[in-house]
Amino acid sequence: MSIVIDLAPDEEARLRAHAARQGQDAAAYATAVLRQQIDAVPAPDGETLADFLAGYIGVVDSRELNSGEMSHFAENSEAEFAKIMDEKQRQGHV
DSSP, rough: OOOOOOOOOHEEEEHHHHHHHHHHOHHHHHHHHHHHHHHHHHHSSSSOOOHGGGOOOOOOHHHHHTTSSGGGTTTTTHHHHHHHHHHHHHTTHH
């Protein structure tokens, strides 16, 4: 099957750059990325997000939180997350 996708010149340049870093031509890279994204979307069979993420979600024992041993983990977490995401974006990983 063939599909034509119109990209702005800067989008095409970024696509080609990403492909080159992977040692692929733009078409092969775009195909791989699309397949990865399509496979990542859960089927609309009534599965909830929690069901989909079940193998990836961990649980912390709430007794540890109540004892204060882990309460420091929540301090500045929003700012730290934003800082990490900004750095990843600068590196071109997001």
